Amino acid sequence: MDFESILIQANTSNYTLGRYGNLLELIVIHYTGTMASALDNGANWRDNHPGTSAHFIIDRDGTIVQSVLLKDMCHAAGNIDVNRRSASIEFVSDGRDFTQAQIESGAKVVQYIMRTYGLTKECVIRHHDVVRYARYGYIADPWKCCPAPYVNGDDNSKWYQLRDLLTGEITPTHTTPTERSSSQKIVVDGWIGLDSVSAWQRVMGCKYIDGIISRQWCGSKRRHYAITTVEYGVGGSLLVKAIQRKVGVTVDGYMGVNTIKAWQKFVGVDADGWFGNDTARATQRWINSQL
Numbered sequence: 700m701d702f703e704s705i706l707i708q709a710n711t712s713n714y715t716l717g718r719y720g721n722l723l724e725l726i727v728i729h730y731t732g733t734m735a736s737a738l739d740n741g742a743n744w745r746d747n748h749p750g751t752s753a754h755f756i757i758d759r760d761g762t763i764v765q766s767v768l769l770k771d772m773c774h775a776a777g778n779i780d781v782n783r784r785s786a787s788i789e790f791v792s793d794g795r796d797f798t799q800a801q802i803e804s805g806a807k808v809v810q811y812i813m814r815t816y817g818l819t820k821e822c823v824i825r826h827h828d829v830v831r832y833a834r835y836g837y838i839a840d841p842w843k844c845c846p847a848p849y850v851n852g853d854d855n856s857k858w859y860q861l862r863d864l865l866t867g868e869i870t871p872t873h874t875t876p877t878e879r880s881s882s883q884k885i886v887v888d889g890w891i892g893l894d895s896v897s898a899w900q901r902v903m904g905c906k907y908i909d910g911i912i913s914r915q916w917c918g919s920k921r922r923h924y925a926i927t928t929v930e931y932g933v934g935g936s937l938l939v940k941a942i943q944r945k946v947g948v949t950v951d952g953y954m955g956v957n958t959i960k961a962w963q964k965f966v967g968v969d970a971d972g973w974f975g976n977d978t979a980r981a982t983q984r985w986i987n988s989q990l
């Protein structure tokens with residue numbers, strides 16, 4: 700690394716070793732939300748177990764503290780997919796703008812990561828933008844106001860200005876970040892699994908894309924046998940609620956006989972109340988038509 704930093708390695712309870720084979724292709728910018736120093740933040744992640752972390756913390760005076768190595772995955776972006784393929788940098792701020800010294804140090808870190816991993820400036824995003832890049836998994840706090848001083852107004856001019864300063868003159872190279880794809884079609888195979896449910900959640904505008912229909916009554920297992928990613932329990936599923944609102948039946952979150960019949964009518968198959976492979980195929984075709 701071509702800059703000076705202080706390594707205060709975080710406790711392993713606060714990050715995850717490795718990246719599950721993912722490439723580092725995003726740099727996520729955060730603010731700490733308090734004026735506690737970078738050294739204090741580093742010590743906190745070394746000594747305590749908040750379960751969160753970042754790779755770097757940049758202090759107001761430009762001091763750079765590294766907490767997690769870039770080969771490892773920190774817990775910062777509120778989404779496992781983005782965490783697995785990003786580096787996170789925290790800037791000490793309670794809401795006020797970053798200082799000149801802080802931006803200069805941040806630029807050294809950002810540009811080092813860009814050079815090392817061949818990233819363009821489009822790969823530098825805010826925590827606020829994570830929701831656009833998460834391809835799967837729970838998203839804690841979508842559109843989080845982080846880094847707060849650079850999330851404001853309708854245009855993002857203040858953020859783009861900061862991003863230009865952080866990324867400098869670096870223009871190449873080969874990596875562009877993968878956004879959450881809204882157009883990728885699913886396979887019509889008559890089985891509603893992780894991919895189909897994820898796409899279904901996406902087209903229904905669900906906040907959490909996890910590919911699972913959760914909290915279903917286990918007594919109705921056979922009734923929707925062509926859906927393979929169902930989790931049983933109590934409370935109903937947000938996706939099923941969205942479906943129920945769409946087809947105009949009681950909104951309780953359970954995929955029961957009335958919901959299935961109404962859905963079958965909606966996608967144009969025989970309304971027998973059993974979610975089998977024909978209904979699954981019709982569902983997959985409908986999802987594809989919405990993508």
Ligand SMILES: [Zn+2]
Nearest residue numbers: 729730826845
């Ligand atoms: Zn953040």
